[in-house]
Amino acid sequence: MLTKAEITRLRSLREKIHREAAGLFVVEGTKVVGELLAAGFPFLEIYATAEWPVRLAGAGKGSSRSPKAGANPAAIIRVTAAEMARISHFPTPSPALAIGRISREPLPPGVLNGGLSLALDGIQDAGNVGTLLRVADWFAFDRVLLSPDCADLYSQKVINASMGSFARMTVHTVSLADALAGCTAPVLGCDLIGDSVHALPPLRNAVLVIGNEGRGLSPDVAARVTRHVTIPGHGGAESLNAAIAAGIVCDNLRRTLAVAQ
Amino acid sequence: MLTKAEITRLRSLREKIHREAAGLFVVEGTKVVGELLAAGFPFLEIYATAEWPVRLAGAGKGSSRSPKAGANPAAIIRVTAAEMARISHFPTPSPALAIGRISREPLPPGVLNGGLSLALDGIQDAGNVGTLLRVADWFAFDRVLLSPDCADLYSQKVINASMGSFARMTVHTVSLADALAGCTAPVLGCDLIGDSVHALPPLRNAVLVIGNEGRGLSPDVAARVTRHVTIPGHGGAESLNAAIAAGIVCDNLRRTLAVAQ
Numbered sequence: 001m002l003t004k005a006e007i008t009r010l011r012s013l014r015e016k017i018h019r020e021a022a023g024l025f026v027v028e029g030t031k032v033v034g035e036l037l038a039a040g041f042p043f044l045e046i047y048a049t050a051e052w053p054v055r056l057a058g059a060g061k062g063s064s065r066s067p068k069a070g071a072n073p074a075a076i077i078r079v080t081a082a083e084m085a086r087i088s089h090f091p092t093p094s095p096a097l098a099i100g101r102i103s104r105e106p107l108p109p110g111v112l113n114g115g116l117s118l119a120l121d122g123i124q125d126a127g128n129v130g131t132l133l134r135v136a137d138w139f140a141f142d143r144v145l146l147s148p149d150c151a152d153l154y155s156q157k158v159i160n161a162s163m164g165s166f167a168r169m170t171v172h173t174v175s176l177a178d179a180l181a182g183c184t185a186p187v188l189g190c191d192l193i194g195d196s197v198h199a200l201p202p203l204r205n206a207v208l209v210i211g212n213e214g215r216g217l218s219p220d221v222a223a224r225v226t227r228h229v230t231i232p233g234h235g236g237a238e239s240l241n242a243a244i245a246a247g248i249v250c251d252n253l254r255r256t257l258a259v260a261q
Numbered sequence: 262m263l264t265k266a267e268i269t270r271l272r273s274l275r276e277k278i279h280r281e282a283a284g285l286f287v288v289e290g291t292k293v294v295g296e297l298l299a300a301g302f303p304f305l306e307i308y309a310t311a312e313w314p315v316r317l318a319g320a321g322k323g324s325s326r327s328p329k330a331g332a333n334p335a336a337i338i339r340v341t342a343a344e345m346a347r348i349s350h351f352p353t354p355s356p357a358l359a360i361g362r363i364s365r366e367p368l369p370p371g372v373l374n375g376g377l378s379l380a381l382d383g384i385q386d387a388g389n390v391g392t393l394l395r396v397a398d399w400f401a402f403d404r405v406l407l408s409p410d411c412a413d414l415y416s417q418k419v420i421n422a423s424m425g426s427f428a429r430m431t432v433h434t435v436s437l438a439d440a441l442a443g444c445t446a447p448v449l450g451c452d453l454i455g456d457s458v459h460a461l462p463p464l465r466n467a468v469l470v471i472g473n474e475g476r477g478l479s480p481d482v483a484a485r486v487t488r489h490v491t492i493p494g495h496g497g498a499e500s501l502n503a504a505i506a507a508g509i510v511c512d513n514l515r516r517t518l519a520v521a522q
Contacts, residue, residue, distance in 0.1 A: 039497070131502055140495035168497040198516045231512060232519070235401035236300070236429040241392055244508035247501065251509045254493060255459045 002083050010047070010087040013099070016152050023102050025154035028088060032160050033096040039167035043074035045099040049084050052095035074098065089156070102154050107145070107172045112183045112207055115142035116253065119176050121221045122212035123242060126151040130161025131243040132210065137165035139250040145207075146173045147221075176209065180224035183207060187226045189217050190245050194228030197252045202260035206253065210246045263344050271308070271348040274360070277413050284363050286415035289349060293421050294357040300428035304335035306360040310345050313356035335359065350417070363415050368406070368433045373444045373468055376403035377514065380437050382482045383473035384503060387412040391422025392504040393471065398426035400511040406468075407434045408482075437470065441485035444468060448487045450478050451506050455489030458513045463521035467514065471507045 002010075012018040013026040024044070027033060030052065036043070084093045118136040123129050129151045136144050151158055153173065159166045172179075180187055185205040209225060211217035217225065231240060231248050240248070263271075273279040274287040285305070288294060291313065297304070345354045379397040384390050390412045397405050412419055414434065420427045433440075441448055446466040470486060472478035478486065492501060492509050501509070 131505070134498050134502065135505060137496045137498040138492075138494040138501050140497075163498065163500075165498050197512075198519065231399075232515060233399040233401070234515065235398045237395050237398040237424065237426050239424075240399050240508065241395065241504070243502070244392070244396060244505050247505035248508055248512045251458075251492060251512070254495065258459065258493065 002079060002087065007086050011089070014089040016155070019102060019154055024099055025102055026089070026097060026099055027156055027159050028090060028097045029094045029160070030096050033098045035164035036098070036167045039164050041100060041167035043098045043100050045077055046074045047077050047079050047084065047087060047097040049079060049081050049095045105170065105172055107174050107179055112179060113185050114205055116205070117141065117143050117145060117207045118246065119145040119207055119209045120150050121147050121176055121209055121218055122149045122215070123210065124149070124151055125213060126155050126157035127161045128213065128243050129153070130158040130166070132246055133162040133165040133169050133171070135243060135247045135250055137168050139254055141250070143170045143172065145176060145179060146171060147176045148173055177220040177224060180207065180221070187224055188249065189222060189225035189228045190249055191216065191228045191230055192239065194230040197229045197231050197249050200229065200252050200256050202256040203253060204257065208246065208249055208253070210242050213242050263340060263348065268347050272350070275350040277416070280363060280415055285360055286363055287350070287358060287360055288417055288420050289351060289358045290355045290421070291357050294359045296425035297359070297428045300425050302361065302428035304359040304361050306338055307335045308338050308340050308345065308348060308358040310340060310342050310356045366431065366433055368435050368440055372404070373440060374446050375466055377466070378402065378404050378406060378468045379507065380406040380468055380470045381411050382408050382437055382470055382479055383410045383476070384471065385410070385412055386474060387416050387418035388422045389474065389504050390414070391419040391427070393507055394423040394426040394430050394432070396504060396508045396511055398429050400515055402511070404431045404433065406437060406440060407432060408437045409434060438481040438485060441468065441482070448485055449510065450483060450486030450489045451510055452477065452489045452491055453500065455491040458490045458492050458510050461490065461513055461517050463517040464514060465518065469507065469510055469514070471503050474503050
């Protein structure tokens, strides 16, 4: 039986300000909770109705946010459907609601000089941020950087859209201009004007920056870009969706690396 | 002053069954109405409050659905904000609501043998269908085919997500298995297993088929595919979003054609 205070606490996590204050986030839904458990994400608590089969899943790659893949330490708290309806953020509650700890990982100095990083500069649509985590995961990027004005990594929409990649990718929220200062790896800016993405040389180490859906790259980040790359288009559309553009550049980066091997 | 019957008629168009019966569709919003006018889409009626500046825009590429780019024949009907609130489908009405004619274009025999076609096999998310129209437009594909179980082309969400490409692309709703029977151009199926998209030969004529978000290609369409292509992935994500996968294959098709020229 949940107390009124517990219900209030759980409901409050739908808002970013309360998530930040508590250092906790919430996700709801059998699919997303299952995806994160499968990826080894260490939830603190899982509220579940009798409909939800307790599967102490935990076989996953692990990541910096899921250090102990294989052992799911979450406390399973059985609730009634009526209790779930009170703690749920949705009009149609699901059988599972999970609480995880927010971790903000500092960016180790010099880390951007090695491997492939995807940096998101003011991507405000939560679905786009989640989809971009999935793109970075598909192409085995080493990390994702979010500028502070991106959609909140710990919002349900971002986590849902990432299809589990949230638990597998290492993500840092940082000032991109500061992080890119002194970066010795090429900084590629995806833009409407630049070198064709088909002419990229093989790059083992690089940072790919994707700008805001409407405004593109912010001026202080654009100043750190060492190579603007563009996707040759031929038709009437003015631009491509940010996540599609990122996917195409990532594919070209992987293609040129494979050719060079 | 709108009559009650007019208000009922306009409101009914939010549902596909009423759109089909009337042969009409509705879009709302300054941005989307402006985008379609700019692309030369011949609306029948535009309901506008005093906030909406009448711009008889019409400079666009034109398409089979906008045959008379340059001349916008729409009747502009001024309404009050209160009237707009009654005809709008949204809780927050916009200053412009436009009515257009639904046109279902038959697929001319043999047309798939020439040029590049994008075929969507049961893409059910309206945002994905609209984004895929935008991808086809960016890469100057000649046409888009929708299977009958795709999201409705004339829904507001599809049209919004297309960012104007709805008015520029020629779209046919057809049984894909029937349309692909007898097609002499290569039929590429985007799949998790197949030849690497990086190894595609230059193809001047091809049909690229994108399957349902969860199920992939339907069996009767997969039977018509002459070459399964896959996007090399290296990380933990199980799949890519359908529109991102399509964008990557389109980019590779255009890249190999450019190299061959």
